[in-house]
Amino acid sequence: xxxxxxxxxxxxxxxxxxxxxxxxxxxxxxxxxxxxxxxxxxxxxxxxxxxxxxxxxxxxxxx
Amino acid sequence: xxxxxxxxxxxxxxxxxxxxxxxxxxxxxxxxxxxxxxxxxxxxxxxxxxxxxxxxxxxxxxxxxxxxxxxxxxxxxxxxxxxxxxxxxxxxxxxxxxxxxxxxxxxxxxxxxxxxxxxxxxxxxxxxxxxxxxxxxxxxxxxxxxxxxxxxxxxxxxxxxxxxxxxxxxxxxxxxxxxxxxxxxxxxxxxxxxxxxxxxxxxxxxxxxxxxxxxxxxxxxxxxxxxxxxxxxxxxxxxxxxxxxxxxxxxxxxxxxxxxxxxxxxxxxxxxxxxxxxxxxxxxxxxxxxxxxxxxxxxxxxxxxxxxxxxxxxxxxxxxxxxxxxxxxxxxxxxxxxxxxxxxxxxxxxxxxxxxxxxxxxxxxxxxxxxxxxxxxxxxxxxxxxxxxxxxxxxxxxxxxxxxxxxxxxxxxxxxxxxxxxxxxxxxxxxxxxxxxxxxxxxxxxxxxxxxxxxx
Numbered sequence: 001x002x003x004x005x006x007x008x009x010x011x012x013x014x015x016x017x018x019x020x021x022x023x024x025x026x027x028x029x030x031x032x033x034x035x036x037x038x039x040x041x042x043x044x045x046x047x048x049x050x051x052x053x054x055x056x057x058x059x060x061x062x063x
Numbered sequence: 064x065x066x067x068x069x070x071x072x073x074x075x076x077x078x079x080x081x082x083x084x085x086x087x088x089x090x091x092x093x094x095x096x097x098x099x100x101x102x103x104x105x106x107x108x109x110x111x112x113x114x115x116x117x118x119x120x121x122x123x124x125x126x127x128x129x130x131x132x133x134x135x136x137x138x139x140x141x142x143x144x145x146x147x148x149x150x151x152x153x154x155x156x157x158x159x160x161x162x163x164x165x166x167x168x169x170x171x172x173x174x175x176x177x178x179x180x181x182x183x184x185x186x187x188x189x190x191x192x193x194x195x196x197x198x199x200x201x202x203x204x205x206x207x208x209x210x211x212x213x214x215x216x217x218x219x220x221x222x223x224x225x226x227x228x229x230x231x232x233x234x235x236x237x238x239x240x241x242x243x244x245x246x247x248x249x250x251x252x253x254x255x256x257x258x259x260x261x262x263x264x265x266x267x268x269x270x271x272x273x274x275x276x277x278x279x280x281x282x283x284x285x286x287x288x289x290x291x292x293x294x295x296x297x298x299x300x301x302x303x304x305x306x307x308x309x310x311x312x313x314x315x316x317x318x319x320x321x322x323x324x325x326x327x328x329x330x331x332x333x334x335x336x337x338x339x340x341x342x343x344x345x346x347x348x349x350x351x352x353x354x355x356x357x358x359x360x361x362x363x364x365x366x367x368x369x370x371x372x373x374x375x376x377x378x379x380x381x382x383x384x385x386x387x388x389x390x391x392x393x394x395x396x397x398x399x400x401x402x403x404x405x406x407x408x409x410x411x412x413x414x415x416x417x418x419x420x421x422x423x424x425x426x427x428x429x430x431x432x433x434x435x436x437x438x439x440x441x442x443x444x445x446x447x448x449x450x451x452x453x454x455x456x457x458x459x460x461x462x463x464x465x466x467x468x469x470x471x472x473x474x475x476x477x478x479x480x481x482x483x484x485x486x487x488x489x490x491x492x493x494x495x496x497x498x499x500x501x502x503x504x505x506x507x508x509x510x511x512x513x514x515x516x517x518x519x
Contacts, residue, residue: 001395010393021382025390029358036355037403041408 003030003037065225068134068282069298071402075122075133083121086115086177089135093226095178101201102211102220104140106180111135114177119196119297122174128175129307130285130296134339136171137227139218140181141188142437144168144275145261151264152186152196154379155372158356165262167231167273175373179227186384188233188266189365190214191241191453192433200435202399205479209432212245214238219246219276229286235266237427237457239519240469240484245432247471247480250276251283252457255464257266258290267364269406270357270461280499283468287492299493301500302421305339309502310420311484315350319388319487321430321444327473327481327508328426334505335424343426347416352405352461354451357458366391409439409490410463414489417465422498423486427469429455431479456484466492468499473508 002008007030014022042049066074066085074080079167090108097103099350118133118500120179140150143161146185149154164172183201185193190476193201193216201217203209211220215232219242222230232239234252243250258273265271275286279300288296312334317325331511366373369388377385429452430440439446460467472483487495 001419003263007394013393014389018387019386019387027342029362029390029393030211032355032358033395033398036352036398036405038399039349039352039355039405040399041349041352041404043404062199 003034006030006033064213065278066173066228067278068130068228068285069279070131071134071228072130072440074125080117082135083112083175085133086111086135086179089226089228092224096226096497099202099207100204100220100224101199102182102217102224102226103137103180104152104183104198104217105147107147108176111177111179118175118177118255120207126171129289129294130298131171131289132175133177134175134229135177135179135227137179137182137218137221137230138231139166139184139230140214141184141233141255141264142168142231144178144181144365147181149264150181150197151188152184152195152467153381156374159260163262164502167290168260170261171231171289173292174289176289181217182221185214185216186381187264187365187369188214188235188238189384190203191237191450192435193217194435195383197381202430202435205247206432206477208434209479210245210435212242212428214242214415214430215276216242216245219243219248222248222278223499229275229282231286231290232274233263233266234272234274234457234461235270235361236454236461239272239276239468240427240457241453242428242477243276243469244482245472247474247482248276248278249280249283249420249471250274250469251287251465251492252460252498254466254490257492258287258492263363264513265368268360269360269364280468280496280503284496287496299500302497304501304505306341307498307501308341308343308420308425309335309422310343310345310416311424312347312416313344315353316425318445319429319445319455320426323475324426324429324431324481327329328483330485330508331472331506332424335502338419338505340502340505343420345416347412349405351363353459353462354407356402356405356409357462359398360406362391363394363399366394388497393482406462409459413459413463413465413486417486417488422495424452425484425486427482427484428453429434431475431477431481437450460486463489465489466495468495470499470503471473472506
């Protein structure tokens with residue numbers, strides 16, 4: 001689910017539940033989610049497999 | 064200045080003072096000042112006097128339970144004490160009575176501690192200011208218009224104002240260290256998993272810690288070991304200052320910092336260096352990921368715990384805490400898993416930063432205690448949300464699980480405490496305490512007034 005689609009759905013659900021005050025903090029959460037998804041520790045199915053220790057791709061040299 | 068636990072113990076065993084006398088003094092201060100500070104939700108005066116008299120009888124009879132014998136202690140109202148309500152500062156828990164002690168509290172009881180009462184907090188520990196509590200706002204003993212920090216704000220205020228010799232708090236994003244810093248006392252978040260969280264109302268089982276707030280590092284060590292249930296506890300021995308190696312993580316940890324907090328930090332650096340401490344400046348990577356990682360885990364954990372009561376009794380939450388808990392119900396599973404991966408990365412980054420050093424050294428709280436009711440606060444040329452800025456320097460070590468201790472380090476021109484945080488290697492809280500004990504005289508620029516403006 002894209003963040004835009006998630007935010008649209010979450011905002012609509014919050015309004016349906018009588019919680020319109022959630023909208024601005026859902027937008028804040030959306031920005032945090034975008035940052036999380038952009039982090040370089042995320043594994044991707046078309047990249048090298050994660051190491052046996054679970055170390056995310058790209059950080060193996062850090063020890 | 065109020066007795067420390069160490070000094071109380073010496074005088075108790077020298078028959079110069081009794082537990083009943085010191086407990087009574089704490090209860091008198093509660094009676095005199097709690098109306099203004101609102102530090103306590105429940106004062107257990109009768110039970111405390113009974114415990115103190117029993118402690119004195121045991122000393123007379125030659126039974127000594129150790130360093131906490133007869134010590135008056137307050138407890139955050141998030142931990143179960145048998146026979147009393149655990150409110151979590153929320154109407155959601157109306158009618159609750161704890162059937163048994165939390166494991167950590169049972170250890171304190173076995174160690175002979177005297178429980179003077181349950182302290183105020185940010186509702187369900189989900190906030191940094193103590194403003195959202197079903198029992199009203201708690202206030203800072205150094206300035207009644209200021210927050211004592213949170214979520215263990217009532218706890219910190221109780222020690223800073225001389226209402227207890229120590230207190231027990233919890234720390235999920237900084238809730239021991241933030242109020243300790245705001246109130247000018249010591250706060251220890253042990254390494255993750257060391258002190259039992261059994262019998263503690265959770266915020267996030269992934270990040271929750273139990274630990275002490277005290278007047279000194281030595282006292283923190285004594286209470287920490289009592290919380291663990293250690294039977295043979297002695298005062299810690301400091302490391303020699305020559306040979307202590309500290310790392311200062313520049314960048315993220317100094318990017319958003321009040322000028323006076325920065326000045327007190329740099330002054331302490333100068334004193335430590337002059338005393339022979341080796342200080343290096345280092346960089347920790349992935350710091351930009353700290354807040355997103357923390358947020359996705361703590362929100363999801365909290366929402367899972369509160370899901371039923373959010374549906375059945377939403378009106379019993381304070382509005383701000385309710386909204387924050389509801390936000391967690393929208394965290395997607397895939398993002399929670401990403402955050403768990405990020406936690407592992409950050410843990411390794413901090414491990415690597417500590418590989419050549421005894422501890423990291425950084426400020427605890429980027430700002431002095433904020434004014435009650437403020438949503439934002441000026442920091443340098445920027446305006447920052449109070450909650451974000453208060454969590455900024457403490458939440459990284461809830462994510463990574465490293466032990467961290469906050470020490471008072473002077474004051475602003477307006478008399479508000481500043482504080483410095485030392486962070487040690489995982490599962491080596493004792494080693495961190497030895498470093499903190501060695502550095503404490505140089506970090507503390509001098510004693511803070513204990514009761515501030517409470518007494519007028």
